[in-house]
Amino acid sequence: MMPTSPAKRPRPLSPNIQNYRPQLTSVLSIANRISGVLLSLAxxxxxxxxxxxxxxxxxxxxxxxxFxxxxxxxxxxxxxFAFFLHLCGGIRHLVWDMGYGYELGSIYASGWTVVAGSVVLTVLAWIASLVLGG
Amino acid sequence: MDRQHMRSPLARAMGLGSAKKGVEHWWAERVSAVALIPLTLWFVASIIAQTGSDHATFITWLRTPVATIMMVLLLVALFHHTALGLQVVIEDYRHAGAKFAALVIMRLSCFGLATAGIIATLHIAFGG
Known part of the structure; x- marks a missing residue:
């Protein structure tokens, strides 16, 4: 807890997300959190x-x-889609946790792999489901 | 700089981070995440295979030992991971009293849902 200062004026709240242009890195970061919350409901x-x-x-x-x-x-x-996004994003995080993939090029390569991978896996899962379910 | 020297020997021995339970939480979230990779892939593959199946077919599948064990393990790992993840979300956006209440409700809900799911699975597995 911060001590309350005598002269109170509204302080800017971090991280002022609206001031930043969305980038793949930031979008995937918040997407991992949103998909996690949605999967809690699932x-x-x-x-x-x-x-x-x-x-x-x-x-x-x-x-x-x-259903x-x-x-x-x-x-x-x-x-x-939320599941495969969170799965692929989670694996990306686990690789980072092991100390790999921190170069800017690697971060964008893994980011686009997560996007493409989750789209492809979602489509494949539904094709399989429709084929089997008739 | 050697990061190990930033922590006291006691903190290092106890696996504690800068404060409180950070390292423990971090590890538990990752261990449950690794466990969930095979468990959720098994689950997705299984429900794809079960698409459109009626109650009897579904029950017959869930009663097989592998399916029963995997479903119980999935529920344990899933709600453990969910509780850890939602805890961070709540701590980031809620403060003071609202944070405490939200954390308690979330944690109890995860325990309750995991228990309900496991009991339902075992009821199907061992019920007449």
């Missing part, structure tokens, strides 16, 4: 799904019906 849906399956065929059918609706499909597609 985890709640996972528990509801398991509880419905444990409750019986009727409850399970209600949840499956919600099959167009809104459910849009949400599930969003969850899939």
């Amino acid at each position: 985890a709640v849906v996972l528990v509801i799904w398991l509880l419905a399956a444990a409750a019986g065929p009727e409850a399970y059918a209600v949840v499956q019906g919600a 099959a609706s167009w809104l459910g499909q849009v949400v599930l597609f969003g969850c899939t």
Whole structure:
């Protein structure tokens, strides 16, 4: 806690994000956090799904019906993309944590790999799902 | 500069960072992240394979030992990682009383959801 100064005037709050032009690095940083928060909500849906399956065929059918609706499909597609973005972004962070990939070129290369990888994996997952699900 | 010398020998031995539980939190978040790579990929592959399957098919799949074990492990690692991640988000944007309340609610919710998911899985696995 900072001691309160006698002359109080509003101090600028870091990091003044609106003053900066969005860059791949900053966008992926906040995207990792946003996707993480969204996946927390998806985890709640996972528990509801398991509880419905444990409750019986009727409850399970209600949840499956919600998943099959167009809104459910849009949400599930969003969850899939959030998952692969967070997965790829997380692996990028783990590589950094091991001390690799800090050169500016590497940071942009890994960043675009995360973007392309999560788009491709999301599309592949849904193609597989549509092929298997008919 | 040798970064090790920035910390006291006691802090180094206890694995503590500059203050409080930072290093412990940092490690736990990464360990749970590594665990979640195979667990979530298994989960996504499994639910893709289960697309459009009815209740009986789904139950039969979840009752197989591998699926039961993987689902319980997924729920443990997932909600541990979720609690650690949301803690940082809350600490960044909420302060004082609101922070404390949000942290307590978030932590209890994660415990509750993980328990509910595990019990549901075990109910399916061992239920008649």
